[in-house]
Structure formats: structure tokens, C-alpha cells
Amino acid sequence: MPKEIRLNAFDMNSVGHIQHGMWAHPRDQSPRYTEIEYWQHLARTAERGLFDAIFLADIIGVYDVYGASPAASIRNAVQIPINDPLLVVPVMAAVTKHIGFGVTSNATYEAPYLFARRLSTLDHLTRGRMGWNIVTGYLDSAARAMGLDRQIEHDNRYELADEYMEVVYKLLEGSWEDDAVVADRSGRLYADPAKIHAISHVGRRHRVNAIHLSEPSPQRTPVLYQAGVSTRGRAFAAKHAECVFFATSTKENVRAIVRDVRAQAVGNGRRAEDLVVFLSRSFIVGRTRKEAEEKFADYRAYGSVEGALAHFASSVGIDYAKEDLDAPLRHEQSNSMQSILEAVTTRSTEQWTLRKLLGQMGLGSRTMPFVGSAEEVADEMQGWVEETGIDGFNLSRVVTPEGLEDFVDLVVPILQERGVYKTAYREGTLRKKLFGGASGRLRESHVGASYRHRRVNDDGPDHASRPAVVS
Amino acid sequence: MPKEIRLNAFDMNSVGHIQHGMWAHPRDQSPRYTEIEYWQHLARTAERGLFDAIFLADIIGVYDVYGASPAASIRNAVQIPINDPLLVVPVMAAVTKHIGFGVTSNATYEAPYLFARRLSTLDHLTRGRMGWNIVTGYLDSAARAMGLDRQIEHDNRYELADEYMEVVYKLLEGSWEDDAVVADRSGRLYADPAKIHAISHVGRRHRVNAIHLSEPSPQRTPVLYQAGVSTRGRAFAAKHAECVFFATSTKENVRAIVRDVRAQAVGNGRRAEDLVVFLSRSFIVGRTRKEAEEKFADYRAYGSVEGALAHFASSVGIDYAKEDLDAPLRHEQSNSMQSILEAVTTRSTEQWTLRKLLGQMGLGSRTMPFVGSAEEVADEMQGWVEETGIDGFNLSRVVTPEGLEDFVDLVVPILQERGVYKTAYREGTLRKKLFGGASGRLRESHVGASYRHRRVNDDGPDHASRPAVVS
DSSP, X not given: OOOOOEEEXXXXXXXXXXXXXXXXXXXXXXXXXXXXXXXXXXXXXXXXXXXXXXXXXXXXXXXXXXXXXXXXXXXXXXXOSBOOSGGGHHHHHHTOSSOEEXXXXXXXXXXHHXXXXXXXXXXXXXXXXXXXXXXXXXXXXXXXXXXXXXXXXXXXHHHHHHHHHHXXXXXXXXXXXXXXXXXXXXXXXXXXXXXXXXEEEEOSSOEEEEOXXXXXXXXXXXXXXXXXXXXXXXXXXXXXXXXXXXXXXXXXXXXXXXXXXXXXXXXXXXXXXXXXXXXXXXXXXXXXXXXXXXXXXXXXXXXXXXXXXXXXXXXXXXXXXGSOTTSBOOHHHHHHTHHHHHHHOSOTTSOOBHHHHHHHHOSSSSSOOEEEEHHHHHHHHHHHHHHHOOOEEEEEOSSTTHHHHHIIIIIHHHHHHTTSSOSSOOSSOHHHHHHOOSXXXXXXXXXXXXXXXXXXXXXXXXXXTSOOEEO | OOOOOEEEEEEESBSBSSSTXXXXXXXXXXXXXXXXXXXXXXXXXXXXXXXXXXEEEOOSSOOOOGGGSSHHHHHTTBSOSBOOSGGGHHHXXXXXXXXXXXXXXXXXTSOHHHHHHXXXXXXXXXXXXXXXXXXXXXXXXXXXXXXXXXXXXXXXXXXXXHHHHHHHHIIIIISBOTTOEEEXXXXXXXXXXXXXXXXXXXXXXXXXXXXOSSOOOSSSSOEEEEEOOSHHHHHHHXXXXXXXXXXXXXXXXXXXXXXXXXXXXXXXXXXXXXXXXXXXXXXEEESSHHHHHHHHHHHXXXXXXXXXXXXXXXXXXXXXXXXXXXXXOOHHHHHHTHHHHXXXXXXXXXXXXXXXXXXXXXXXXXXXXXXXXXXXXXXXXXXXXXXXXXXXXXXXXXXXXXXXXXXXXXXXXXXXXXXXXXXXXXXXXXXXXXXXXXXXXXXXXXXXXXXXXXXXXXTSSOOTTSOOOBO
């Protein structure tokens, strides 16, 4: 049987996510992101399409490099305003049964003791359907909002994130033993103090001595997601992530990255298949190729070049407001645009301008959508999976929710017919659905499992009044 | 018309809240606190009873003074495990239309920039039904979980909470002007950068320079709740709180506290009626007095003296595990028990023991439930409102959810017949429901309103590229 394709609906608790300007399309409903019903419809639609998860991005801070101001981001709703992503998970969980939730949260700014409780609470409420996309942030505007002068330097952020993960693992995996909760009404014993341990952590940034506040949830540690392709980012992913994702580039690049991150995982004592790799991609699908192209033409009339530039300027740290959009791309711009150029065309020696380049993208973003009939979209997806070693796609929203509805109605049945997509959900938690296994817990070979409490002396003294320390 | 009585359902995202041991009762459903359906039933029931709000307590840390260990708290589920209260609000909001949500969050430990976004997100999702109960924490166990050696000293915590409120007001009230969001699809303008301002705060503890991440929600600042009767706590409430609550004591004490906190509010330029005062109380109600008494006898068989002591020990900082439960109360114990003794009996010179005292309470807590027929409960409530100046009650759960169901089915109709309780909800946000008014926003006389952006120079230079600073 060919490899099963995995799918997430990639979204954000905001008006604009990646394809900027789309909110202005008459049928786009993203300005309803503040409404419970909006999220419930999204979740029901994705579950109807048997998606693995709703994947919610997040950003702390505002994109203010373009024009040295957040003005362009604000005008185009480029991820500002942006609401908290964790808080829409419960309402989606309330109207679905199987779909998972991969939600972004920032390891640089959230206190681990309080954040670990949020993860446990959500894993309880969703009955084991939670995932956490670990990010470290990259905006100076966020640093200034959090009492710092500027962002912590890139590799240093990952070092601190490593420490953060250690604290979170200790709390989620090490504090309560599996059978700590007894809930014996007749014996009047809710939990056994001998099986609950204060964790102790003294690190560079965090100092925590505490019992985890929540009792064990179905998965304990939620399924761990991580993005990014930097050298340090890949090492982090190979150690911690169970799902990895990144944006479109060439097949050659993707294949190399996938091979490298899987090899690094193996180097960490994990299996290559312990990582599920997603490519973020937009698809515009029609019943026919013509219908898809007409839809694309309709959508692209709303694409915001200014929005795309505002977003991209903060990503690469170049103020494009100072550039002539119609002048030939200079060398240093071309470098920062390299992965985009690669994706757009092989004619990279052609004379490009910023406007021409972003116009080519079409949808107010620096990524290129795939446009085609349902069969062509299915072909394209299978091609990437077969040729690069990825497992599936984060479907990045365009005009919402119709893009997801189109995909579920038109593409999913074809993928099912071809035998590359599930026809029903597996039972169990998100981790069981993605990786199988009996427990739905982190695999023993995952670093997080090493923080579980080990009973070294089962017939030793009563731990009740002197909680053991997990070091 | 007599004064309208206000009601909140007082609960916690945990097995044990205040009446300890009740989870062991065969009909108690509190061990289902991890389930969405559990919270939705609670919210539907309270809304059926036209309650003003679900009021959720919270605690960061664990009660570990009793026996110098958390063991007694763990055995009796005394607020441990405890899940995040904010995350159950969205599921309750999804199945209700009117009821509000007063949710506890800690001003000592949550970063204001991120917390303000949570408040805005919830106020959006609930369409203006959010309230925030401001606490500062009091447990050393929480401090140790958050990187400190011990709890910050009481009055100092309130000073820092004052600063925290200032930051939150700046973000919620001062960053986005009312008409900043344009959402003009044809003009491709989501929001007007000239009407969105970076707030600037440099204080003792917090340094924030940022645009608030969320667009204006219906209430902006949620309805503000605050508990506590300490001198510093009252001053804080008279400045910030719109709803005040505290636990049962004698009518004389309550009257004095209510009078004082209202007078202090007036001293701050507010009106006495700008504060809604709730008394926390448990009621056990039956169709007849006999039925109520039988219910009480049934419930009290499950009351946990150990649970009550574990809770109380951390509240007052005395390790009752070292005390003889059957010895006469010593003077310093009596002092810490004073408010309880007052509530139990006027015979405060009687020779009390710890066991006798907590047994008198009956339900594994240090508060005394009122037990009676629906008419008697209504009489008791009216008596307190008329004689002390309070506005209503936080109904503290006993055996859940049947206690709330009993109250809604039996007492609410009598209060309605007597004309002291609403027969329908007002339209609008929680603040409109509680205080009337057109805007549903903080009153102009409230300190939070002073942080709104004032346009000093409407025909001045374009602010777009140089955001104004709200000081």
C-alpha cells in the first residue's frame, strides 16, 4: 500500500495568516475569527475531511520592520490583531470527536509551570487530542512587550528552549505517576501522595520546585510539533519534535532537509518514522482546471503586495519600504528571496523586480499556491510525498472556509480512492492516530520519557511527607 | 421595589473546592471536572436559573502547611489537582447566551502582555460576558514553582498588583481607539494605524512597550472582581473592583466591611453602587426543612475534617497536624478561628476543640452552610441583603451539580415571586447586565478609564509611522 498522506488545516486566530489581503474577498469569513461558531465550523469541516489536526500558528509581537512601523501590517491585518490560540481549542473540541489540535505556544515567554497546566487542561478537555507547536519567537517587538530591549539571539533562544522543554517534561511526565489518581470514593482517597513528586529544576533561566498542578492527562505530553529549517532548529526538532513542518521550497531542498532531520533523529536514538513531516502549502482546487484557474484569478485580485512585504520584511529583517518595487532585484535582495525564486521559476537569472516577484505569488504572500483540478492537486500531493519523503501537508488557508470545504469535498475522495488517505479515523489519542502504539504516550526513546519517575526503592520509607525529587 | 438579589455559581476547575470530602458522595460529579460536558451542564443549569455568572476560583500552588506536606491535600483533593480555569470558559460560552464568567487569574505570576490578550480573546468569544477576579496569591509553594524562594509579602503584592492593573488598563483601554477597526473590504483597510497606539510602561516590576495584540472586545476591560477583607485588600477593591466578594462572617462584620469598602470607593470618586458585593455561602435546600436536614445529614457523612484542616492550615499558616484535635482551643488558635467561631455561635466563650469546631461546620470546610426549605433559604438570603448592604451571593458548591439544580428549581422561583430576583436577563454584556449604562464599558469615574487614549491634537501629524505613547 502506498504511504498514507497526513493533513492538517493550517490557520491562525487572526484575520490575516499567510495569504495577505484575502480577508477583503466578499466570501472570506476570517473577520469572524472572534466568534465561536466560526471555529466550530472549521473544526467540523476538517473532521468531515478526516484531517489529522487543526494546526494553529501564533505570533507574539507585531511586524514593524516595513517602513519602521506596524502601519502596513495593521492596514492589511497581517497577523495583527491576533487572539490567543489556546482558547479556541475547547470550543472546537466540543463539537468534534477525533480531530487533533496542534497549537503554537512560545517557550521564550510563557512560564513553564503555568503553561504546563494549560497543556494538561487542554489534553484533558480534548481527551488526548492536543499537540503543541514549540516556537521561540523572533520579533524585537515581542521582546519590548516582555520587558527586554531586543530579541534573544537565535541559537541562544534554542538553548533556552531546550531548558524549557526539560522543565515541561519534568512536570508533565515526572510529577504524577500513572496510577497516582485512585479516586476511591469508599476509601475517601482521591490520589496517593506517595506517587506524586515535586520536581526540581535549577537551570540557566528557570528555577522550579513544584508538584504539577494537573493530574495525568491522556497523552501527558501533547504531540510535539516544531517548524524551521535552520541548523539549530533542525537539531532541536530531531531531539524533541514528533511532527515537523516547513514551507514550500524546491523538491531537492525539501528532500535534503527531510533526510537530514530524520538522520539526526536516528542519531538521537529515535527511528526515522518517529517524525511525521508536513509541508505547508496552499491549494486552489476546482472541479476542473479551468474552474480552479478562475478561482485563482478571482482570489488574486485581493492579494496584498503591501501585506506580503510587511510580513516578509520582519521575517528577513529588511525594510522593503525603502526599496523601489519596480527596480531590478539587487543581489542581497535576491539572496533573501532565493527560496522564493527557486519555487517560482527555474529561470532564476531572469531580471526580477519585487513587484513582479510578489505578483507572481499572487495571493499576498511569498509562497506559491498550487492551482488545479482535484485530480491535479492529488497528483501534485502524491508527487511531493513520493519524491521528497514528507508525510503530508499543512494546508494553508486562502479564502476561508471555502478553500477547506473545496478541498474536503473534491480532493479527499480522490485521495481515498487512490488508497493514499484514510477512510476513517483510528480510535484513541492524537499520538495513537499518528503513530499507533498502545499507550498514546511519548515513546521510550523520546527524550521526554527519560523524565518519568523511576521507582528506585519500592519498599523504602513512605514518600508521603517527603516528596521525592525528580532530578 | 426591593433590591434585586445577584447570584453567582461559585466553583473551581478541580475536584475539591471549599466543602472538602464531597467528591466521595455517590452523586457528586466533581471528578468529571476534566470533561467538557460537565462544564456545559453547569453553565446551562446556572443560566436556566438566570444567574449573573459562573465564578471560578483558582489557586497556583498547593496547600502544604498541614503536616509540612501536601499529602493531606492530595488525599482529599483539596484544590489539587487543579486545572486552568480560563480554558473551560469557551465551552460554557458555546452553549449559553447570557450568563457571565468571573474567572480568577493571578496578577503576580502572569505576564500582563500575554494575559491581556487572553482576557480580550475571552471577551470576544463570549461576546462581552467576561469578568476577571484579580488575585495576588499567597502560597510559598507557588513562589517556589515560579523561581522565587518565598511568597512576596502581602502589602507589597498589592503594590505590584496596582502596577499590574495599570499595564493591563493601558493595553485594554489605551492601545486601540474605539473606531480603530474599519474592516472596509472595498477599501482594503482592516484597521487604521493612526488609531492604534503603542503603550509604554516602565515600572517597578514591569516594562512594556507594545501595541495590544487584540482588537477591542465588547467590554474592553472585563468586569473586575476582587475578594478579601484585609485593609490593603479593601483599598485595592475600592479602587479597582466592580464586584467584591468575601466569605460568611457575622452580619455585623459584613455590614461594617460593606460600608467601609463602599465609602472608600466614594473616596476614590466612584459611587457606592458602582460596587456589587457578594457573600460566599453554601445553601442546602429541600422542598421541606426536613428534606433539607436529611440532605445535610447525608452530605455531612462525607465531610473531610482532614481536608478542611489542610486547606485552613495554609490559609492561616498554622500546622494543625501538630495540634491535638480534641484539646481545648488555645488562644492563638482561637484568634485564627475567630471569624469562624463568630459564624458558628455567639457563645464564643464556650470551650471549643478543633474537631468540635470543624464538625459543627459539617461539610469539610470552615464555613457553615445554611440548611432549610426553599422559603427559609429565601428568607435567609433576603435577611442578609437587607441587613448588611450586600447585593447577593456566590453560591459555593456542595454536592455538585445537584446543589445548583436544587437551588434553581426550588429557590429561584420563590425569589422571583417575591420580586427580588430577575425573571429574564437584560440584553448586553455582563457589565450592562450588572450595572446598566449604554456602553458596557468601565465607567468614566473608574481608574481604568483614565488610561484611554485622549486625542490631544486631531489635526497634528500623521501618527501612523510614529505611534503615540499613552503614558
